[in-house]
Amino acid sequence: MATILILGAGVMGSALAVPAADRGHRVRLVGTGFDREIISTLKRPGGVHPKLDAPLPRNVTPLDIDELTVAHLAEADAIVIGVASAGIEWAVDRLRALLQERKPVAFLTKGLVAAGATVRTYAETVPDAFDLVGRENFIGIGGPCIARELANRWPTASVYACADAVLAERLAGLMTTPRYRLSTSDDVTGVEACAALKNFFAIGVSAMQTRYLDTIRGTVAAKNPTAAAFNQAAREMAAITHHLGGRRETAFDLAGIGDLHVTVGGGRNSRLGHALGRGATVSAAMSGELAGETVEGIDTARALAGLVRSGELPERVPLATAIVEAVLDDQGFDFDFGSMGLQAA
């Protein structure tokens, strides 16, 4: 039995408590300041997380952020950061205040950080900010993993990545269950890049599902355009991942195409894509059907804009360019299939 501390009681952090608890570990699920109601609900007997539909296992102990102590962190064999990307700096501050020794710290939180014309992943920015989470104990988690499905134990697969491959294997070995299948990788930058990029590319791929309707035999989405755009997204994800210091192959595995597949299948990035496919602008969609929602692919588009527009990428990225322009210029989504493939006359 190990002790796993999860910081962030949103849907993903809470869902990951399920396989950890199923493995018999002591799990402490610590809410942020935004999670007070959730933690208060979870502390009541039979209390159910509002987005997870079932009570968490008994060996998950919910804690309010104010209850989190140095001792809790000291007792943890591994720490999982599951806050929203807007909370990443807050989470690192909490670690800085309470963590006193190096141990495995895994990140469900995803995002890219623009730095001039280049872009960095949390695998670079977090170790720069706090040396007790260095390159060698930063673990990135990627893969197709809708939280509610994980919590309800439908099967899936994910990848745990760490520069120290042994550490990735150790945490994966603690967390894997018969229905939460884990692979490991030492390409932590690649996994972190893909985990953010898939939200961004899901916007563009999902737009195809509403843009090209097969109206001949009942109005359904034509399938070729979505598949061709999915493939183009995989190519461009590999190119950008490689440019950011990760490996191309990482984009063609769980953190890349696996997660892109599930993200195109549903969720807020996909819904934004559907609106763009019908001709809406980003601002119209975000003040209409997605009002009040956070769409992480928009933040990724903003972080990527400088790089995509710089011309410094060695490969053409027409799909990324169209998404960036839709977000930054609010001009609608204009992806030209003619920009793919052979450019001969």
Add this chain to the structure above:
Amino acid sequence: MATILILGAGVMGSALAVPAADRGHRVRLVGTGFDREIISTLKRPGGVHPKLDAPLPRNVTPLDIDELTVAHLAEADAIVIGVASAGIEWAVDRLRALLQERKPVAFLTKGLVAAGATVRTYAETVPDAFDLVGRENFIGIGGPCIARELANRWPTASVYACADAVLAERLAGLMTTPRYRLSTSDDVTGVEACAALKNFFAIGVSAMQTRYLDTIRGTVAAKNPTAAAFNQAAREMAAITHHLGGRRETAFDLAGIGDLHVTVGGGRNSRLGHALGRGATVSAAMSGELAGETVEGIDTARALAGLVRSGELPERVPLATAIVEAVLDDQGFDFDFGSMGLQAA
């Protein structure tokens, strides 16, 4: 303007006549003995291919197989073979009888041929059978391309592969349109392998769409299992492609993941997978809802069985194994997610 001769007036051969005609080429669409009714329909003014919903462009000339002459083949700048896989030997016999010089011959027809414990693609077997279609003028075509969508000009992308990269580029340059976007490759064995394997793997991935139903918030398919199986299919497609002499990367591009994506989205292989996911055996599905249909993934499973069961593949292929067992042993589809990822306790 070039002259393109397409042998096989089934749905895919006929659909490919559309981009060829849109580029202004003279297109001769030659039916096989099974296509006599189709050709007779197409010869009537306004005649519509029964599976394509719209008349072919005027610069497509339908021809009955009995009308095909040595002169037609001599005049063609490129020949496209679009017969069903069961007709591949017949098609090569026709070429042997009528073709008198080397020229580009492209294959829409897909399949694998078992040869003991190994397996070969048409890129090997066809040149062995007829030396006027050698390795250097055999062109394989792969990618996400539902025929009816191509014929109705919804956008898509495909790859043309030839050991002679210049020849692939020349034919792709003749065929590409603003909505039929072509890439080229010299990995013809890889493209041919993937084009057959995607039907096979689509059976297993599609089974997830009916096996794991999210019954909590309306009965819909859970999405994680399909995405995880899609990713596993990509990994195994790469492993088998590599073993057959192709490149792993080819499985992660149009002929592999691109075509797998669209094949999981619909069609006969996908319908068989849905039946297996609900617990049917292959024989029950094929004598029930798929009675009278040809499911190409079944033939691929039979061709692959010896290799998959030989233990000679250097990587584990649990998804391929489960599909082979379902087809060969008719025992239902039993894919264990526990066979993926880390095998630690």
